[in-house]
Amino acid sequence: MHTFAYARPATLAEAVALLEAHGPAARLLAGGTDLVIRLRDGTARPAVVIDVKQIAELRPAIHEDGGRLVISAGTVMTDVASDERVRRSFPALAEAAAVVGSVQIRNRATLAGNVCNASPAADTAPSLLVYDAAVVAEGPDGTRRIPVDDFFVRSGVTTLARGEIVTAIELPLPARKMGAVHMRRTRRRGHDLASVTLCCGVDEVEVTRLAYGSVGPRPVLMIDESGVLADPAATDEAKAPIFERMFADASPSPRSMRASPEYRLAMLRVLGARALRTAIDRLAQG
Amino acid sequence: MSEMIQTVLIELTVNGRRRALDVAVNHTLLDVLRDDLELTGTKECCLVGECGACTVSLDGRIVDSCLVLAVEADRAQVTTVEGLAVDGHVSPLQQAFLDKGAVQCGFCIPGQLVAAHALLAENPHPTVPEIQEGLAGNLCRCGCYQQITEAVLATAEEAAR
Amino acid sequence: MRTDRIGGSPNRVGGIGRVTGSQQYVADIRLQDVLEVKLVTLDCARARIISIDTSVAEQVPGVRLVMTAADLPQPVPRFGPQLSDRPVIAVGEMKYHGEPVAAVAAETKDAAEEAARLVKVEYEELPAIFSVAAALDPEAVLVQDPALRAGDPRATTNVFREHRFGWGDVAAASADLVIENVYTFPMVTHFAIEPHGFMAAPDGDGIACWSSIQHPYLLQKMLAKILGLPLARVRVFAPDPGGGFGGKQNPKLEPLVAFMALRTGRPVRLILTLEETFQAVRRTSAEVRVRTGFRSDGTLAFQDIAADYLAGAYVDIADRVVSKGSYPACGPYRVPDARIVARSILSHTPPSTAFRGFGNPQVNWAVESNLDEGALALGIDRLEIRLRNLARPGEDFIPGDTPADGDWGQTVRRAAELIRWGSPLPEGRGRGIAVGIKSGPTTGLSYSTVRLLADGSVLVYAGTSDMGQGARTVYAQIAAEELGAPLAWVTVVMGDTFSVPYDQQTSASRSTVLMGNAVLRACRAIQDQVRTMAARLYGSDESAIVVERGVVRLPDREHAILEVLKPGLGPLGGELIGNGEMRKDPEPDHPLGGRPAFFEFNCTAIEAEVDRETGDVVLVRHVTVSDVGRALNPLQVTMQDEGAAIQGLGHTLMEHYTFDERGRIRNLGAIDYRIPTSMDLPLEMQSAIVENADGPGPYGSKGMSEGALLCVAPAVAAAVRDATGVAIRDLPLTPERVWRALRDRSTS
Structure with missing residues (x-):
């Protein structure tokens, strides 16, 4: 090194x-x-490494503040996955955090770090998109709240400005009941990088939010307000065109060795349909 | 203060013993344990946090020590495989690993043991899937997974008696 | 019965060190004043080295040596277990991704790494060959300099050797049904959790070398030759390898570190990264064409097998893998006519080497899968077709070879019973069953010395490498059994060629049989001395005294050996020393140079569930049954069987190298080369053994450490086929591959 x-x-x-x-x-x-x-491995050769773990404001903490759940930048995946408030209000985020790497990785990797790396395959990104999370950044010009959907640009690139540091991830506590689930595809059942990572949320006014990653340069959020996807009685034929519109932006890299674009696109559809069913079931179960 | 420094004097407690030493900022906790403190029980394999051979407990939580800079362990409590025996006797879990045949070549075993100790500390009565999930970050190429799981189960059962 | 005797399962000897972290592997040994070595490699698959500028690297503080081919004796020495083709370091041309072109020795790892980065290599990247088809193209460049194979007509091709085995006349054979298919087996790597480690140090007027090696005596011989030293000046320390699986059999970078040690006059140490191990060792990939002739009743009429194995840029032991692996390619069956053509083909890839199963899993995958095709076409049960064709005990199933040395039907029936063959299955599930055999060692030479000390404790000297298989425990059990000592009083000394007598090698699941017999014979030599003692002490005739299993039986009484030993040795004490030799001489007329000492026989049966939408294969149940002759330590047998089975799941379900279009390995390292974790196991795994005490090893044992890996792939693929109706002929059975096969079937 x-x-x-x-x-x-x-x-x-x-x-x-x-x-x-x-x-x-x-x-x-x-x-x-x-x-x-x-x-x-030399792919990063910074002159300065700034360890943020001693910064008081970033210390691991999850707290409620003005209708939002605030997850400080120092909070690791283990704590996100096991936090009662996260599990209750944002179960798909807890699910996603629980499959990031091994226990050893989850004990070190932070939610904020996962977001800041802006990996298209980041497992927490789809659920943060579905839950309408925001990144809180502190910079020379003060504090900014950046919706996660406006944060990702492409792998390793975000809309953070020079001098800005992410202090927390905020999730608005849901005003409406929602059923949501995180699903992914990997090459083995043990920890692995996802070849498709996806979150689907269906709320009580029949809005379906579907977010997915690892099938393009950045994670994508799609919203269906027609109520068709959320309708348990809707036929597959009725849902198909909506799904197709939602997946139209998927453009997996042909260079990846983890899965072919063809397989990823097919699995996006399989996972999308499965996640929708589970989300609807969960909404019904309350 | 935040001055720029390339070696740092750190203090940490390793297996109950306080140590103070200068570490290079580009050395990992694994480097320091093995090369500076000569605690070679912790093993080096993949160096990307995938295999778990370098697993140690850091302030009560297991980590891949290859992904922790030594300087990050300043003021931390570290437990390595060398710290698992009690009063010179192997722990019940270490003994169970031997009894159940969980050890072949042994190279992954220090990491497996540190991880399994942590798992039992957090979840004294784990199910088989919980053990398999909890130890998935520790690869064993000899394929002792079944026996490792049995050893953890047996230790949990014995402790419950 | 005492658990530490034969047939018991005492704790592993050496286990305490492994659970406390005190076991010292090569990388854990600290030598005074050691220099750290870092290799210099190029990021391409093949290159012409134009020049190497070491001047900047040499300026890095702490650097003591930057070695290139120019610093070695000229011509640069070459070595290899089959052909001396591998140079100590790349000369003129770098022939595979990762082949070192220079090496730095420095006071610290940081300095060595920094300097390695600063070695300036001017090179021209050349097109590389990394597939069978490209290697066989008549226009293909030659991987190897033909001068290395002077007089070999194939030296002007990339075919290193072609082996032709068989019997009868396949061309004239008739059959009711002929099935022909091509099967491929991927390039996979050993992924021992201990990366290879090498150290060397000047030792008086000789050299000492430390290596995590399975064949320390071969290394000793090779270093002596390359350095021009007598064997008695080359000391090899072989600490227990942290996993070998064949990948640590043969010398690789030891000559380089030896030259660096001699050049600097200092100890030097090279511990590979995991990525570098991927570039050092791998299994030989293969394309196997099988044409099987069946009679309508399912009996085999002929087998016509053509196997192309892709070896690397240097032969290593790959051609032996090809010949020994393909020789029993027809499996444990009666086949009236057989033709086997197997080729070892050179390519610009890391040298392929021994890997658990040694060339057998590749052909087994093809032949067992093709057998299923025949059964399905004929409407015969897949278990039944195997039982119908299996060789019976003593049958000469490979003419001129060791006859069938087990009741193999018993093993197959047991596996069928455990998988509940024939019972109804839920929708979406299927079963598969396959068998595998592998020839044991064809030659061998093992010596052991056993010392019975004055207090009855025992030292056993055995040159086997205990890499996890548990050889140390088994030898201790044999000595404890024969000399009547508690296991805790037996110490097994290994891993030093200056203090432990010669052993040919640790491979081919030989160590219980060959070294085990040597240990047994050394113990018997001591028993002979005890008998003489007893005759002297008790005034009895030697012929009336029996010494066995720790007991001295006189006509009128019995003593423990210790009770005879103490008075027998007298007031000065001392000890009894026994030597044992186990030799299996070559048979020059045999195609493999000798008949196998035994066969490993295994039957694997799988129940699998397939997710038709995603292609996921879930193994619901994995049954593995091995014929082990006699389990000297049943727990260790289970560990070997289940461990081999899980390792086999790797190449079956997920493992393979991925190359880019220029022949570079893309998935170097643990992130994108996936091996099974604890979450990738079958939901249920069951291993069982067949024991008929019909092996040539101590107490009727056979070697058994590879069997359970042999036929995992065909059994799993058969279960997938049973569940879905789709036959897949390429490994691994990744979800994407299964999904693709299902999709292609539904669209065709």
Whole structure:
């Protein structure tokens, strides 16, 4: 591993100042489950590594604030997956967090880190999109709330500005009842990177939100307000055109070795239909 | 303070013993355990957090020590396989690994044991799927998974008596 | 019965070190003043090396040596177990992705890595061959310099060797039904959790070398030859490998570290990364064409098998894998006429080597799958067709070879019973059954020394490598049994060619049979001395005294050996020393150089459920039954069987190298090369054994560490076929491949 300068700011202001000063030469270190691999294989060669884990404002915490559940940037997947409020209000996020890597990985990897890497295959991204989550960023110009859907650009690229640091992920507590589920395809049952990752949520006013990843440069959110998908009595023929519109933006890379585009697109449809059924069932079960 | 530094004096407690040492910022906890502290029970294999051979407990939670910079372990409590025996006697889980035939070549076993200890600490009565899920981050190429699961189950049952 | 004797399952000898972390593998050994080595490789599959500039790398603080081919004796020494074709380091041309072109030795790992990055290699990337078809193209470049095979007419092709086996006359054979198909077997790697480690240090006027190697004595011999040293100046330490599976049989980078140690006058150490192990060892992939002739009653009329195995850029042991693996390709069946043509083909890929099963799983996959095709076409039950054709005990099923050495039908019937063959299954599920045989060692030479110390404790010297199979435990059990010592009083010494007598190798599931017999004979030599002692002490005639299993039987009384030993040794104490030799001499007229000491025989039966929408295969039940002759340690037998079965699930369901269009391996490392985890097991796995004490090993044992891997793939594919009606002839059976097959069937 090449050497670098290591900084361990204690306050958010310090971290922002460091980020502003070093720009792209700096990398933030949260859980390290992605960054340390890149430091070792040389695909990341930052001059400065800024460890954010001592920043008071980022310390692991999940709390409610003004109708939102706020998950601090230092919160790891294990705690997201096991948190009672997450499981109750955002079960698909808990499901997604619970399948990110192994126990060892989930004990280090943060939800914010998963979002900031902006991997198209990020397992938590679809559920965050379905739940209308926002990224809270602190920067030289103050605090911004960026809807997750406006945050992802492509793998490794987000709409964060220079000097901005993500402090939390916020999820609006649902005003309406919703049934939701996270599903994925992998090459084995043990932990693996997803070749399709998908979340479907159906709410009590028959709006269906479907988000998916690993089939294009960034995760995608699609919304059906026609009520057709949410209707348990709707026929497959009625649903098909809606699904097709929803999946029209999927464009899996032919370069991937994990699955062919053909298979991914087929599985997107299989998972979409299965997830919809489960979401409807869960809504019905309350 | 946040000055730029390339070696850092860290203090950590490893298997109950306090250690203070200078570590390079680009060295991992695994490097420091094996090379500086000469605790070679923790093994090095994939270096990408996939195999679990380097599993240690960090402040009560298992991690892949190949993905933790040593400096991140400053002020932490670390338990490695060398810290599992009690008063010079192997733990019931270590003994169960031997009794149930969970050990072939043994190279993955330190990681398996640290992970299994943590699993039982958190969930004293795990089911087979819970054990399999909990230990999925520890690869065993000899294929002792069944016997490892049996050893964890047997230890849990014995503790419940 | 005491659990530490033969037939018991005591805790693994050496187990405590493995559960406490004190077991020292190569990478755990600290040598004073050791230099760390890092390899320099190029990111391509094949290249002409134009120049190597080491000047910048040498300026990195702490760097002591940057070695290239130019720093070695000229011509650069070459070595290899079959042909001396592998250079110590790449010379002129780099022939596979990952072949080292230079190596740095430095005071620290950081310095070595930094300097390795700064070695400037000017090179021209050349087109690479990484498939059978490309290698056989008449226009194909030659992987190997023909000069290395002077006098070999095939030296001007990429076919290293072609083996022709068989009997009868396939061309003239008639059949009621002929089925012909091509099956492919993927390129997979050993993925031992311990990456290979090598160290070397000057040792007086000789050299010491540490390696996680299965064949330390072969390494000793090879280093002696390459360095021009007598054997007695080459000391090899072989700490227990952290998993071998064949991948650690033969020397790889030991000569390089030895030259670096001699050049620097310092100990040097090279621990590979997992990625580098992928580029060091792999299984030989294969394309197998099978034409099987059947009579209408399901009996086999002929087998016509053509197997092309893709070896790497250097032969290593790959051609032996091909010949030994394909020789019993017809399986454990009576086949009136057989023709087997097997070729080892060179390519610009990492040298393929031994891997558990040794060439058999590749042909077994094809032949067993094709047998199912015949059964289905003839409307004969797939279990029945196997039972009908199985060789009976003692039958000369491969003419001129070792006759069938077990009641194989018993094994198959047991597997069928455990899988509940023939009972109804829910929709979406299917069953498959397959059998596999593998020839045991064809030659062998093992020596053991056993020392019975004055207090009755025992030292056993055995040059086997205990890489997890449990050889140490079995030898300790044999000595405990024969000399009457508690297991805790037996120490087995291994892993040092200066203190432990010669053993040919640790391979082919030989160690219980060959070294086990050597240990047994060494114990018997001690028993002879005890008998002489007893005759002297008790004034009895030697011929009237029997010493066996720890007991001295005189006409009028019995003593434990220890009770005779103490007075027998007298006041000065001392010890009794026994030597044992087990030899299996070559038979030059046999196609393999010798008949196998035994066959490993296994039957695997699978119940699987297939998700038709996703292609997921869930193994509901996996049954594996092996004929082991006699289980000296039943728990270890179970561990070997189930471990081999799980390893077999890897190449069956998920493992394979992926190449880019230039021949680089894309899925190097653990993220994109998937092996089974604890969550990928069958929902239920059951192993059983057949014991008829009909093996050549101690107490009737046979070797058994590979059997349960042999026929996993055809059994699983057969279950998938039974569940879906779709035959898949390429491995692994990934969800995508199964999905594709189901889709292609429904659209065709």
